[in-house]
Amino acid sequence: MGMTITEKILAAHAGTAKVEPGEIISVGLDVVLANDITAAVAIPELKKMGFTNVFDNTKVVFVMDHFVPNSDVKAAMQCKIGRDFARACKLEHFYDAGTMGIEHVLLPEKGLVLPGDVIIGGDSHTCTYGALGAFSTGVGSTDLAAGMARGQLWFKVPASIKFIYKGKLPVFVSGKDLILFTIGRIGVDGALYKAMEFTGEVVEELSVDSRFTMCNMAVEAGAKNGIIAPDKKIEGFVKNRARRPYRFFNSDPDALYEETYEFDISELEPQVAFPHLPSNTKNVSEADNILIDQVVIGSCTNGRMEDLRVAADILKGRKIHPYVRVIVIPATQDIYLQAIQEGLIEIFIQAGAAVSTPTCGPCFGGHMGVLAAGERCVSTTNRNFVGRMGHQTSEVYLAGPAVAAASALKGRIADPREVV
Amino acid sequence: MSGRAYVFGDNVDTDLIVPGRFLTLSTPEELAGVCMAGLDAGFASRLRQGDVFVAGRNFGCGSSREHAPISIKAAGICCVIAVSFARIFYRNAINIGLPVLESKSAARSIREGDEIAVELQEGRIINLTQEETYTFTPFPGFIMDIIREGGLVNYLKNRSTDRGGN
Numbered sequence A: 001m002g003m004t005i006t007e008k009i010l011a012a013h014a015g016t017a018k019v020e021p022g023e024i025i026s027v028g029l030d031v032v033l034a035n036d037i038t039a040a041v042a043i044p045e046l047k048k049m050g051f052t053n054v055f056d057n058t059k060v061v062f063v064m065d066h067f068v069p070n071s072d073v074k075a076a077m078q079c080k081i082g083r084d085f086a087r088a089c090k091l092e093h094f095y096d097a098g099t100m101g102i103e104h105v106l107l108p109e110k111g112l113v114l115p116g117d118v119i120i121g122g123d124s125h126t127c128t129y130g131a132l133g134a135f136s137t138g139v140g141s142t143d144l145a146a147g148m149a150r151g152q153l154w155f156k157v158p159a160s161i162k163f164i165y166k167g168k169l170p171v172f173v174s175g176k177d178l179i180l181f182t183i184g185r186i187g188v189d190g191a192l193y194k195a196m197e198f199t200g201e202v203v204e205e206l207s208v209d210s211r212f213t214m215c216n217m218a219v220e221a222g223a224k225n226g227i228i229a230p231d232k233k234i235e236g237f238v239k240n241r242a243r244r245p246y247r248f249f250n251s252d253p254d255a256l257y258e259e260t261y262e263f264d265i266s267e268l269e270p271q272v273a274f275p276h277l278p279s280n281t282k283n284v285s286e287a288d289n290i291l292i293d294q295v296v297i298g299s300c301t302n303g304r305m306e307d308l309r310v311a312a313d314i315l316k317g318r319k320i321h322p323y324v325r326v327i328v329i330p331a332t333q334d335i336y337l338q339a340i341q342e343g344l345i346e347i348f349i350q351a352g353a354a355v356s357t358p359t360c361g362p363c364f365g366g367h368m369g370v371l372a373a374g375e376r377c378v379s380t381t382n383r384n385f386v387g388r389m390g391h392q393t394s395e396v397y398l399a400g401p402a403v404a405a406a407s408a409l410k411g412r413i414a415d416p417r418e419v420v
Numbered sequence B: 001m002s003g004r005a006y007v008f009g010d011n012v013d014t015d016l017i018v019p020g021r022f023l024t025l026s027t028p029e030e031l032a033g034v035c036m037a038g039l040d041a042g043f044a045s046r047l048r049q050g051d052v053f054v055a056g057r058n059f060g061c062g063s064s065r066e067h068a069p070i071s072i073k074a075a076g077i078c079c080v081i082a083v084s085f086a087r088i089f090y091r092n093a094i095n096i097g098l099p100v101l102e103s104k105s106a107a108r109s110i111r112e113g114d115e116i117a118v119e120l121q122e123g124r125i126i127n128l129t130q131e132e133t134y135t136f137t138p139f140p141g142f143i144m145d146i147i148r149e150g151g152l153v154n155y156l157k158n159r160s161t162d163r164g165g166n
């Protein structure tokens, strides 16, 4: 019996030829990631465990991105815990305001996470790096502390679910629409504890950016990791970024899957996840005159170049609805700069959008665009839980950048096909 | 351990347990006061030591914030019973010594306010109000030890010659 890509990566890091779903193994970690929020809890725990340093100052990466630039004194004090520790341990990869980006966009961009790696992060969307063909998963702060201290962590090998996407991507349909559609089909616990493996001709055609978007939201179906077999596109993405060797793994043809789903997406419409679950997905045409107050374009899900280009194409030469606030947040400094050079930032500003330095900000209701009671936001982020972006009675509708930009113009949830 | 039951539905997410705006808090003392603040700001103040949370499927989904189980434990909740748990929450809860029990029959039968006693070793949940008993698979030995000793940090500290425990 063959193995899946997830099983192969885990076996290689456990120093064994074969692993099976359900088996508990201890694996070596290539990268351990923490952000300002989770580092602040993990650092005291690491000290309580009796450690004063990290296992390897080149493999522990800190990104101050959630409440950064600091939103208030408490946030500043919290970040200081991470900043002081990073300095004391001489972390080689420490990113703060001015160099930082949203962690899950920044790490691949800097070549810090690579195909074949095992990565843990104190953030649930650490699963994003599966797009490179890595095993990557989110953990809490105690596991994070143990991982930072020892460079090892135990895992139960997950069973895999295979998703096959067939057909041809319709216009304005992107990785975000595929993953929203998928979560809508299987539910927010449809892949609980499992590996989601995305395959098929549509995935092969997908851009690297859209692949990140898909793997990013695997956790929204409860998955341990999302993963896509690496190919030429991934080789192109990593070859000039990597500063250490990496390895491509592939699932065997006779690998065992717990379930297989096959979707023909040739007729798929842009998708919108209505409040208050990412699985509450509908076709954009079903959104019947839903008036909105805010649009957010950014986050670790959709703050990449492709997303900004799609949004700018729609907003170019047009004006945002007068009673809608649009906040555009390029996910990293490099993306921000590239967007300036391509003229996208000018398009956003002329259309009437606020453009911000990279930050998680509004995505988790932290700062930079928190919603008031009863307000509605169309957001390219990944969660629309009750109160996620602010007041408990506010509402978040999740969509891709095309729907977000079209909605910004119309002042209601709009189909991009209506405005161009 | 025993206490009153608070009953929730499916997919209770960590934003509901500790909303993002409170994530500049990080100590158990601070987090105790905001437990379930996404549902009701005054919720934590009504909790008593030993009370039990009961929920449906996928409890603790969403963010990896360990703040969520820390706040539940610090608010005095002695265990969470659910049909199923989100993966990261489950692991976090064990790591901080908060028992998380999967029992469909308990989760479906217990009503708000029922008096609940839990026998962790035996794998029994006793509903004193409805006079029913439900079972769950008891934790393996090392997990029981982690819970008994208040979490993975203490567990590792208590075995300082054996830091390979995680």
Ligand code: SF4
Residues within 6 Å of the ligand: A066, A102, A103, A104, A123, A125, A299, A300, A301, A359, A360, A363, A364, A381, A382
């Ligand atoms: S952008 Fe949102 S989902 Fe992504 S890491 Fe930041 S807070 Fe989390």
